[in-house]
Amino acid sequence: MKKTDFKKLNKVQQELLEKAFEAMKNSYNPYSNFYVGAAILSDDERMVGGANVENAAYGTTVCAECSALVRARAEGIKKIIKVAVIGRNSKQLVSDPVSPCGACRQMIFEFSQVSDFDIEVIMSNTKMDKIIIAKISELLPLGFGPKSFDKI
Numbered sequence: 001m002k003k004t005d006f007k008k009l010n011k012v013q014q015e016l017l018e019k020a021f022e023a024m025k026n027s028y029n030p031y032s033n034f035y036v037g038a039a040i041l042s043d044d045e046r047m048v049g050g051a052n053v054e055n056a057a058y059g060t061t062v063c064a065e066c067s068a069l070v071r072a073r074a075e076g077i078k079k080i081i082k083v084a085v086i087g088r089n090s091k092q093l094v095s096d097p098v099s100p101c102g103a104c105r106q107m108i109f110e111f112s113q114v115s116d117f118d119i120e121v122i123m124s125n126t127k128m129d130k131i132i133i134a135k136i137s138e139l140l141p142l143g144f145g146p147k148s149f150d151k152i
Contacts, residue, residue, distance in 0.1 A: 024086055029052060048071050049069030057147075069107055097125050097130050
């Protein structure tokens with residue numbers, strides 16, 4: 001894991017985080033008032049964003065990371081190499097980097113095994129002055145995925 005800030009990211013990482021920031025604006029969050037945006041980067045340099053979408057039946061809420069991953073797959077993207085995530089609440093900026101929840105880590109791990117690539121996860125606070133970069137294998141060590149079934 002590496003701590004950094006926006007200025008120290010390379011151009012692609014900056015663009016991906018900006019895409020996540022833009023996606024965050026489309027969040028539907030009437031219950032938590034917490035905005036989350038995510039963006040994925042494919043191996044052919046396509047970027048796809050996603051936002052969290054809440055529901056009165058909480059179990060059907062969709063996280064931003066899953067929103068972006070599902071959208072990417074629907075658009076024909078098969079190999080994902082990076083995921084960026086950023087968030088804020090309705091009253092103030094979030095000072096610490098926002099990281100994927102356990103379910104999102106599992107979903108990213110699944111795509112990591114399908115892509116045969118240890119996906120880079122870029123986690124940022126709202127101001128983008130506190131960023132953590134980690135591989136999904138660091139965020140979900142000993143993860144369970146398709147390779148556990150010898151399906152790849």
